[in-house]
Amino acid sequence: MSEIDKLRAELKALSSEYAKIKTLPPEERGGFGKEINIKKQEILAKLARAEEEAENIDVAPIDISAPCAPNETIPKVKRGTKHPLMVELSRVVDVYASMGFNVMESRQLDDEFHMFDSLNFTKGHPARDGYDTFRTSEGFIPPAHTSTMQHRALKKYKEDLENGGQIAVVIPGRVFRNEDADATHEHTFYQCEGVFVSKDATMGQMFGVLKHFFEAYYGQALRIKTQPGYFPFTEPSAELLIEKPESLGGKGGDWLEMLGCGMIHPNVLKMAGINPEVYHGFAWGGGIDRLAMLKYGLNDVRYFESGKLEFLEEF
Numbered sequence: 001m002s003e004i005d006k007l008r009a010e011l012k013a014l015s016s017e018y019a020k021i022k023t024l025p026p027e028e029r030g031g032f033g034k035e036i037n038i039k040k041q042e043i044l045a046k047l048a049r050a051e052e053e054a055e056n057i058d059v060a061p062i063d064i065s066a067p068c069a070p071n072e073t074i075p076k077v078k079r080g081t082k083h084p085l086m087v088e089l090s091r092v093v094d095v096y097a098s099m100g101f102n103v104m105e106s107r108q109l110d111d112e113f114h115m116f117d118s119l120n121f122t123k124g125h126p127a128r129d130g131y132d133t134f135r136t137s138e139g140f141i142p143p144a145h146t147s148t149m150q151h152r153a154l155k156k157y158k159e160d161l162e163n164g165g166q167i168a169v170v171i172p173g174r175v176f177r178n179e180d181a182d183a184t185h186e187h188t189f190y191q192c193e194g195v196f197v198s199k200d201a202t203m204g205q206m207f208g209v210l211k212h213f214f215e216a217y218y219g220q221a222l223r224i225k226t227q228p229g230y231f232p233f234t235e236p237s238a239e240l241l242i243e244k245p246e247s248l249g250g251k252g253g254d255w256l257e258m259l260g261c262g263m264i265h266p267n268v269l270k271m272a273g274i275n276p277e278v279y280h281g282f283a284w285g286g287g288i289d290r291l292a293m294l295k296y297g298l299n300d301v302r303y304f305e306s307g308k309l310e311f312l313e314e315f
């Protein structure tokens with residue numbers, strides 16, 4: 001029996017002594033009661049001490065000077081890295097920001113108006129089919145290009161224009177297309193949109209901005225050329241190509257199509273409440289995946305969304 005149990009048993013036995021008081025002659029009762037009380041106080045004090053000692057036994061003293069080796073006791077955690085496309089996306093945005101462009105965030109669910117109507121795709125326009133858009137059962141559209149943000153960008157910065165300034169904004173974003181994936185097509189990829197509006201914006205300015213962007217991004221002088229394109233939201237429209245530089249495996253004369261661009265269609269400006277008689281603008285949009293593939297010499301776009309760690313860890 002432990003010390004504590006013994007004391008508790010004594011305490012219990014003592015309580016039956018109280019019952020005896022009544023059986024004693026009145027003159028003895030006081031003395032007897034006093035005696036039991038003293039005994040009881042003694043037992044209680046001993047019990048308290050014994051209980052305190054028992055508690056202390058379990059508490060090991062902490063040695064704060066002991067050497068600590070957390071890596072030996074905690075399993076090693078492998079730290080992740082930023083996805084290569086996110087790294088490239090911030091580099092792209094940084095180049096445009098250094099030229100004075102504002103940055104707006106895109107969204108991953110949009111609607112018919114921003115995907116088509118606001119961009120001058122009239123109802124039933126055949127070009128609507130060219131975008132392989134996904135649709136949710138509620139009729140929303142995961143954007144098939146970052147141009148869905150143009151209308152919002154124009155409206156957001158319209159005041160700057162009216163105050164004598166200009167609109168200069170880039171919008172990176174994730175886009176989705178309902179098409180079969182192969183080495184150069186993926187259902188999910190990233191684009192960066194650019195919008196510029198002022199009283200005297202020209203195509204020449206646009207090519208200057210884009211040439212500077214590509215040279216800053218790839219860190220070297222590059223040759224660019226354009227070819228005609230068609231987009232309902234620009235007039236005229238163009239495609240911009242860059243010559244694959246030798247440092248990235250080019251042999252001279254390898255032209256790569258990098259983005260679509262053009263002068264913003266008057267209807268697009270009008271829909272955002274901007275007078276196309278007074279203001280002019282240019283816009284462009286191109287894939288981030290494509291930029292990164294050229295930079296790193298990748299030949300299959302599907303790696304980016306594959307979740308393959310061996311691939312991702314190379315960056």
Ligand code: DAH
Pocket residue numbers: 144145146147193194231233234259260261262282283284285286
């Ligand atoms: N949104 C077009 C695409 O994904 C690219 C594009 C073309 C964007 C012309 C523009 C533009 O802003 O002006 O194919």
